[in-house]
Amino acid sequence: MTDLPMPRLYFDNAATSFPKPPAVQGAMVHYATHLGASPGRGAYAETIEAGRRMNRCRDLICRLIHGESADHVIFTLNCTDALNLALRGVASHYRQMNRPIHVVTTELEHNSILRPLNALKDEGVEHTRVPCDPVTGLVDIDDLRNAIQPHTRMVAMLHGSNVSGTLQPIREVGSITREREILLLVDAAQTLGHYPTDVQDLNIDLLAFPGHKGLLGPLGTGGLYIRPGVDHQIHTIREGGTGSVSEQDVQPDFMPDKFESGSHNALGIIGLAEGVQWILDQGVEQLWQNEQTLSQMMLNGLLGIPGLRLLGPQALEDRCGVFSIVTDGWSPAELAGILEEHYGILSRPGLHCAPLAHQIFGTMKSGGATRLSLGPFLHEDDARHVIEAVHEVCKTGVEVNS
C-alpha cells in the first residue's frame, strides 16, 4: 500500500467508516500503552480506569440514542452479533415457555437478519417476510400490519438499507408494535451515528448497531440496546465469566453482565467512546443535515447520467447516504475497478450480503450493483468528483461496449 496511484477517496462507509476522528486512535494508543488491563477483572488502578473508560462508552451511546439506562447498552462484536443475541435470545425465551413464536421481517434485510431467521426455522421459529416496493424498497405499512399473527412476538427490520439507502418508516412500525404489544428490533447498521435516533420516541425495544460504521469506532465493536424490562424476555445465548458474582456457577441476571460473558474488547470499546463523543460534539442533527446536503448532490448528479440506474428512492426524505448504481456499459465489479484505478474512488460492488434486496431490484443476476456510501468526513468537492467520474466512465462504457 505504499505506491497508490493517486489520493484515495473513501466512499465505502456502509462497510465500515473511514477515516475515524483522531481521538479514536489516540484513546486506543493510550489504553494499549498505559492501561492494558481487563475491565472488571481486578482491583488495581489500571483495571478500574479501563472499566471507567468502557462504561463511559455505554453512557455516551445511551445519551446518543436517548436510552433509559446505560446498563442496558450491551457490547457485542459487531451488528451481526447483536442481531443474533436479540433474535436467538427472544426465540429461546419463548421456546423455554413452550410458546410458539413468529417474527415479521422484510425482504430488504441484510443476511445478518435473514440467515439467523432461516437457521431458527429448524427450531420452530416461523417468520414472514413483508415485500418491499421494487423501485423504492419501501415497505407498505399495511402489509406489515397484516403480517402480524396472534403468535407474532417481534418485528425485526432494518432502518436504512445498505443496498438502496431506503429509510423504512420506523416510527409508524414502532406505533404498531407498541399497540400490538410485540417487540421491535431495529437493525440500525446504516443509520446510527448518521440519523438522529431516539429509542423512546420511536418505540424501539431492541436497537442493534455496529460500533465501526456510523459511530466511528474500530472494527470489532458493536452493541445492542435492550429496553429495560425487555431483558427478561431474552435468554442468554452465551454464558461465562463476567468478573462479577464469581462464587455463583450460573449466569448473573443483572445488566449488563447477563449478556456480556468473557473479557471485553476494551481496546475497541475505549476507541469507540471517542467516536461517539465526536458525534455528540458535532451534533447528530448537524451531521445528518450535512449528509443530506451531499445526498441531494448525489441524487441530482447521478439521476442525470444517461445509461445509469440508481437503486432506491429518488426522494431525499426516504433515503440515507447509500447510493447503489448499475450502468449499461460496465458490470458492477468493472465499474468499481475503473473508479479505483483511474479516479482513486473506493466503492463496493456485488450483492452487499443482501441477496433478497438485489432480487427485488432485479440486479441479482447481473452481479448486483456498485455502492457508494457517505461518511462525515466527505465534502461537497468529493461528491462532485465522484459524480463527474461516474459520468465520464458511463460515457466511455457506452462507447466501448456499443
Ligand SMILES: Cc1ncc(COP(=O)(O)O)c(C=O)c1O
Ligand atoms: C443493514 C446491515 N445490517 C447488518 C450489518 C452487519 O454489520 P456488522 O458487519 O457490524 O456485523 C450490515 C453490514 O454491512 C448492514 O449493512
